[in-house]
Amino acid sequence: MKLFLAMTVIALLTVPMLVAQTAKSRTAAARVARGKYLVESVGLCGDCHTPRDGKREPVKDEWLKGATLDFKPIAPVPVWADKAPAIAGLPGWEDGAAIKFLMTGIAYNQLPRRPPMPQYRFNVQDAQAIVAYLKWLGPGK
Numbered sequence: 001m002k003l004f005l006a007m008t009v010i011a012l013l014t015v016p017m018l019v020a021q022t023a024k025s026r027t028a029a030a031r032v033a034r035g036k037y038l039v040e041s042v043g044l045c046g047d048c049h050t051p052r053d054g055k056r057e058p059v060k061d062e063w064l065k066g067a068t069l070d071f072k073p074i075a076p077v078p079v080w081a082d083k084a085p086a087i088a089g090l091p092g093w094e095d096g097a098a099i100k101f102l103m104t105g106i107a108y109n110q111l112p113r114r115p116p117m118p119q120y121r122f123n124v125q126d127a128q129a130i131v132a133y134l135k136w137l138g139p140g141k
Contacts, residue, residue, distance in 0.1 A: 028132070035133025038126055039064075048084040048116070064088040064137060069116070081114040089139035095131050102127035 039045045050058045051067040066086035073080055090098050097108035105112050105119035113119055122130065 031129045031132045032136045033133075034126070035129035035131070035136075038122070038130050039133055043118075043120065043130070045087060049087050064134070065139075071116075073115070077115055079114045081117065084117075086139065087134055088137040090131065090134045091139055095135070098131045098134075099124065099127040102130055 046058055046064060048069060049064045049066060051062045051065070052070070053059050064087045066084055068083050069081070093101075093108060101107050101113070102120055102122045103124065104121075107113065
């Protein structure tokens with residue numbers, strides 16, 4: 001009887017934790033899905049941050065792993081970036097700095113983004129979702 005009572009108490013204490021973990025898991029999955037949508041359909045990050053093959057198609061195995069830009073401005077732009085860095089996994093970025101960058105255009109080194117990078121003004125929830133997706137990708141995916 002004591003064993004049954006102990007197991008019942010443990011089960012009653014464990015179930016709410018499992019439910020909370022499942023809810024967190026769903027919330028995290030929804031955030032990653034939102035970030036994927038924003039990266040692929042709104043920000044169009046792959047256009048610059050993914051290398052292209054000979055047919056100008058994105059190289060799927062190199063998704064968001066950085067690329068040399070194949071376009072230049074018509075007039076000289078002193079701070080023009082010739083390369084788009086790898087953003088899969090957000091190497092070198094802390095979450096807070098990446099969120100700030102997506103909201104303000106100011107990088108972790110306190111410098112503004114370099115053209116042709118748009119100066120996005122995402123809200124905090126969308127910036128967090130983008131960071132979640134890019135971190136989920138990891139540098140190896």
